[in-house]
Amino acid sequence: MTGAPRRTRRKVLRPRSVRGVKPYTPDEVYDLLEDYYGVPTRRQRLDGMSELVWTILSQHTSDVNAERAFAALSDRYETWEDVLHAPEADLAETIRSGGLANQKAPRIQQALGSVRERTGGFDISFLETMPLEEAKAWLRAMPGVGPKTAGVVLSFSMGQPAMAVDTHIYRVSKRLALIGPKVTANEAHDVLEQAIAPERVLNLHVYLITHGRRVCKAQRPLCHACPLSERCPERPRHVREDDPRVPTATLSHKPL
Numbered sequence: 494m495t496g497a498p499r500r501t502r503r504k505v506l507r508p509r510s511v512r513g514v515k516p517y518t519p520d521e522v523y524d525l526l527e528d529y530y531g532v533p534t535r536r537q538r539l540d541g542m543s544e545l546v547w548t549i550l551s552q553h554t555s556d557v558n559a560e561r562a563f564a565a566l567s568d569r570y571e572t573w574e575d576v577l578h579a580p581e582a583d584l585a586e587t588i589r590s591g592g593l594a595n596q597k598a599p600r601i602q603q604a605l606g607s608v609r610e611r612t613g614g615f616d617i618s619f620l621e622t623m624p625l626e627e628a629k630a631w632l633r634a635m636p637g638v639g640p641k642t643a644g645v646v647l648s649f650s651m652g653q654p655a656m657a658v659d660t661h662i663y664r665v666s667k668r669l670a671l672i673g674p675k676v677t678a679n680e681a682h683d684v685l686e687q688a689i690a691p692e693r694v695l696n697l698h699v700y701l702i703t704h705g706r707r708v709c710k711a712q713r714p715l716c717h718a719c720p721l722s723e724r725c726p727e728r729p730r731h732v733r734e735d736d737p738r739v740p741t742a743t744l745s746h747k748p749l
């Protein structure tokens with residue numbers, strides 16, 4: 494017998510109907526959010542090792558702070574070997590602007606040490622052509638590298654169709670019933686990745702994260718302004734039909 498066991502399949506399957514609403518398919522969500530936000534401009538692609546370090550720096554902080562910390566790191570050290578062997582306190586001081594520096598400094602050195610040990614250097618570009626599942630497993634075998642970090646490195650740096658799921662994407666996907674109600678955050682990476690064509694994975698990541706930050710916020714989602722409200726199963730929970738709040742037309746959205 495092949496394929497996932499029936500119970501597992503049932504758990505990850507997208508519901509066909511939730512409280513009488515037929516949820517959008519992932520492709521419909523993609524198309525509607527593309528119309529709403531426009532096609533995203535890609536940030537500059539980093540090499541794999543830089544992307545991995547950048548992703549660690551970006552944990553629990555804004556992209557601006559992560560970029561500041563990454564720039565400070567690049568100014569202070571010439572090579573990854575220098576970063577690996579730097580006194581931990583010096584490294585932490587250098588990346589202070591990225592927040593949680595005392596935790597991120599050892600995490601960065603562990604990642605560098607692991608890559609050095611497994612490859613003899615710091616070039617992980619071979620992951621670009623490795624089968625996706627193997628590439629994910631290779632990265633996830635490193636200390637402190639989970640599915641989200643692996644997904645970011647593989648999608649943004651390597652051009653692999655890997656989905657990275659953060660708290661925003663997980664929340665929006667659940668609300669829209671793109672994933673089943675029992676799917677965990679760790680499982681959501683693989684479930685969403687398989688729900689859409691490979692060439693759409695990266696932009697879907699960008700659309701969902703943007704939507705979670707700007708409209709489908711954790712506490713008070715702006716359902717009035719949401720282009721997905723017509724068939725969102727969660728909408729009735731957050732808005733009353735006679736709610737006079739926030740006329741949709743007055744809300745604007747910045748293109749990506």
Ligand code: SF4
Binds near residue numbers: 721
């Ligand atoms: S309708 Fe509301 S809950 Fe549904 S995706 Fe839009 S903002 Fe989120």
